Amino acid sequence: MHRPALPHSAREIFLLLLLAGTSGALRGAQPPARGAELPPWEQGMLDIHQINTGTGDAALFIFPDGTTLLLDAAGVNRAAARPSNYDAPPRPNTAGRAGQTVARYVRRVHPERGKAALDYAMLTHFHGDHMGTLMPDSPRSKSGAYQLTGITDVGDEIPIRRMVDRGWPRYDYPAPSGGAMMLNYRAFLKWQAEHRGLKVDRFEPGRADQIVLQRSRQAFPGFEIRNIAANGFVWTGSGTESRNRFPEGMLPIENNCSLAFRLTYGGFRYFNGGDMAGFLGANAPAWTEMESAVAWVTGPVDVHALNHHGTPDGANAFFLSVLQPRIHILSTYAASQPGPDLLRRLLSPRIYPGPREVFMTNGIWPGRREHMVKLYGEPETVWLLDQFGKLASTQGHVLVRVDRGGDRYHVIVLNDTGDTNRVTSVHGPYPSRGAATETRR
Numbered sequence: 219m220h221r222p223a224l225p226h227s228a229r230e231i232f233l234l235l236l237l238a239g240t241s242g243a244l245r246g247a248q249p250p251a252r253g254a255e256l257p258p259w260e261q262g263m264l265d266i267h268q269i270n271t272g273t274g275d276a277a278l279f280i281f282p283d284g285t286t287l288l289l290d291a292a293g294v295n296r297a298a299a300r301p302s303n304y305d306a307p308p309r310p311n312t313a314g315r316a317g318q319t320v321a322r323y324v325r326r327v328h329p330e331r332g333k334a335a336l337d338y339a340m341l342t343h344f345h346g347d348h349m350g351t352l353m354p355d356s357p358r359s360k361s362g363a364y365q366l367t368g369i370t371d372v373g374d375e376i377p378i379r380r381m382v383d384r385g386w387p388r389y390d391y392p393a394p395s396g397g398a399m400m401l402n403y404r405a406f407l408k409w410q411a412e413h414r415g416l417k418v419d420r421f422e423p424g425r426a427d428q429i430v431l432q433r434s435r436q437a438f439p440g441f442e443i444r445n446i447a448a449n450g451f452v453w454t455g456s457g458t459e460s461r462n463r464f465p466e467g468m469l470p471i472e473n474n475c476s477l478a479f480r481l482t483y484g485g486f487r488y489f490n491g492g493d494m495a496g497f498l499g500a501n502a503p504a505w506t507e508m509e510s511a512v513a514w515v516t517g518p519v520d521v522h523a524l525n526h527h528g529t530p531d532g533a534n535a536f537f538l539s540v541l542q543p544r545i546h547i548l549s550t551y552a553a554s555q556p557g558p559d560l561l562r563r564l565l566s567p568r569i570y571p572g573p574r575e576v577f578m579t580n581g582i583w584p585g586r587r588e589h590m591v592k593l594y595g596e597p598e599t600v601w602l603l604d605q606f607g608k609l610a611s612t613q614g615h616v617l618v619r620v621d622r623g624g625d626r627y628h629v630i631v632l633n634d635t636g637d638t639n640r641v642t643s644v645h646g647p648y649p650s651r652g653a654a655t656e657t658r659r
């Protein structure tokens with residue numbers, strides 16, 4: 219077996235150390251220690267924060283030039299609304315609204331802190347656990363034009379420059395999106411456009427120029443957001459062309475209308491597909507699952523935010539065998555998430571080879587176990603809880619911090635019980651699968 223020759227002289231060792239030191243400095247700051255405060259984002263880093271409010275999905279992206287994107291804005295404090303313990307307790311506590319928690323989080327980690335504005339905010343689809351459920355007691359904004367929940371809560375506190383969703387401007391495809399929650403969201407868009415200059419765009423599958431770096435695009439040519447799918451249209455992989463998977467006249471479920479995208483930074487790749495399903499119902503036609511079509515054009519990734527919170531209808535075996543994620547982010551909030559078969563698929567070396575780690579935002583809470591037994595039976599619950607003990611983490615905000623250039627990343631779990639950036643655990647470094655300079659593990 220060939221081994222590289224050892225350096226012979228002190229001079230060579232010195233040069234090697236110098237090189238190692240220099241490349242470390244170029245890559246970015248060293249990872250923080252457990253219990254320490256998270257060091258702030260720096261120019262060239264890519265930060266992806268999966269924010270845990272215990273109520274749904276919200277993720278803040280800080281791109282390498284400081285451009286910011288908020289993807290979804292969480293749900294509603296269900297535990298207060300529905301105290302059955304089926305859902306996770308709200309984080310950090312039951313006092314505020316989920317949208318307020320997201321807004322505070324954004325301010326804490328935003329490169330411009332107090333002056334924080336969001337370059338982009340984007341909704342994967344129109345469900346309450348992603349845009350904020352409208353409750354009868356959701357308070358009105360100061361202007362009185364809309365009620366505060368989820369995205370309207372965040373946008374009321376933090377200026378949003380451009381909103382991207384699947385329905386603008388008519389919200390009638392593939393079927394009209396109605397109801398009080400949608401009317402409230404549209405009232406928010408209207409007021410923000412008239413008074414604060416908000417721009418709104420419809421997410422277009424196939425394009426790679428809709429979400430772009432706003433500050434120094436030329437400095438980071440290896441950065442791209444490729445729109446993969448929305449409203450049943452899936453990128454073909456050629457140019458910006460997309461093809462419709464929904465047959466004329468058929469009504470898809472809202473989850474399958476979710477938008478999906480792939481983020482590339484140097485050798486690093488990340489996928490998010492909202493709540494799209496990967497399983498066909500009994501006797502259902504092929505178009506009722508989206509994951510397979512999406513997987514073909516997405517290809518392998520490093521990090522994957524699980525579709526539909528790890529609910530059993532997501533992450534089919536084909537999808538996983540193509541994406542082969544090293545890191546799974548399980549943004550959970552209900553007792554059903556993850557299902558036992560889904561977790562078996564994630565962990566199965568027969569579906570794809572190589573190591574992988576699972577980071578879950580909400581693990582066990584009082585009363586959860588009895589709901590799991592009702593859903594999955596006692597033996598499966600015992601197996602699930604045993605597996606939870608082996609996951610990389612089961613509670614907290616999950617930050618993927620990619621080094622300058624994109625060749626390497628860490629996963630950092632942050633404490634979610636208060637308004638701090640305290641580090642619970644640090645994982646990695648992981649080499650990006652497309653890294654030019656490092657061997658894949």
Ligand SMILES: [Zn+2]
Binds near residue numbers: 345347348493526527
């Ligand atoms: Zn959802």
